[in-house]
Amino acid sequence: MKVLVINSGSSSIKYVLFEMQDSKVLTKGIVERIGEASAEVTHSVFLKGEEVKEKYEREVANHVEGLEFVVHLLTDSKKGIIHDKGEIVAVGHRVVHGGEHYNHAVVVNDEVKARIEELIPLAPLHNPANLQGIEVAEKIFPEAIQVAVFDTAFHQTMPAASYRYPLPNELYEKEKIRAYGMHGTSHEYVSKQALHLIDKPVDDSAIITIHLGNGCSMAAIKGGKCVDTSMGLSPLAGLMMGTRTGDIDPSIPFYLGSKLNMSFAEIDQMLNKESGLKGIAGSNDMRDVLDKRSAGDKEAMLAIDMYVQRIKKYIGAYIAEMGGLDAIVFTAGIGENSDEVRRLVCEDMAFLGIDLDEKKNRERKAVNRSIHAVNSKVQVWVVPTNEELEIASQSRALLGQVTQKSVH
Incomplete structure (x- = not known):
């Protein structure tokens, strides 16, 4: 087939x-x-x-x-x-x-x-x-x-408390302004893989998936279902990314318009295309930013500190939201390939039960692999994402349903 x-x-x-x-x-x-x-x-x-x-x-x-x-x-x-x-x-x-x-x-x-x-x-x-x-x-x-x-489908299990914004009700009811989330196919694929790996009943599981590429997002997955995610109405919300701001004070666009006379188009361009790692360190390529950081570049140091701090903030929030944590899963280009970013994210998190094995973390293998220490209460995994396979698998499942209906 x-x-x-x-x-x-x-x-x-x-x-x-x-x-x-x-x-x-x-x-x-x-x-x-x-x-x-x-x-x-x-x-x-x-x-x-x-x-x-x-x-x-x-x-x-x-x-x-x-x-x-x-x-x-x-x-x-x-x-x-x-x-x-x-x-x-x-x-x-x-x-x-x-x-x-x-x-x-x-x-x-x-x-x-x-x-x-x-x-x-x-x-x-x-x-x-x-x-x-x-x-x-x-x-x-x-x-x-x-x-x-x-891409938004996996996040549709979020409760209203997670996806609604504290705006007038009519903006949701008439305009459907709410958080939808993105990268859902990736989060779904890696979470399924992780649930097979952590050796715990799905209904009693709590995991955080961290998709780090040029675009970045996280998802809190409890009992196999997404209960929260970092992106919102658009892919601009949440984590600091390659060229996107992630979460900022919502009054900033108004300030840019009134103080600097920037148009909506100029503000949109800046927030989506000229910010994030690029805005702070001058490059949206994590490899370049890490190299500049190693060479002592202060802007690159700040960019990495900001990038990691925001991931840690979401980890803490999701642990509180889910009432615990069994595993963290890193995926996508940066998540799969940057041992330094993974190390920095997990650094000083032992008080939450997150303890990395430095040797395992430095290994470069394009396979599902654990990188947590033996005594770590929270498991840490690297799972290469495969959105195309997830799409193919869901297509095959639907093909089976269509075939059954035609037979009956």
């Missing part, structure tokens, strides 16, 4: 083809610069455990041409993985915002597409491209079921 996962951006298409019998990646790639004079296509095939990567430059006028070229690569008689596109039984789509409508993956129909379009104001940079990817895939793969997997 083959499932294709698509993450469609405004000028790109990322894709991964899975053989779901053993959850094996057959091929993956990305089509970039769609609509420009020369698009770039990177296509990888996995043969006998090794990745064979090829790059192409060609004109790709739109997403239809982009996905058609992907099909050509998948079915190429010499290097292709499949004989015919009909072998793909499901196409799973990453959709950023599902609002309050969806707390799980759904088979795409006209109503679902209308909902995704309706939510464009809450995700103006993502939902339009996600919807376009779905509509293109429907034309290219007419026999496959199309599945939408929402």
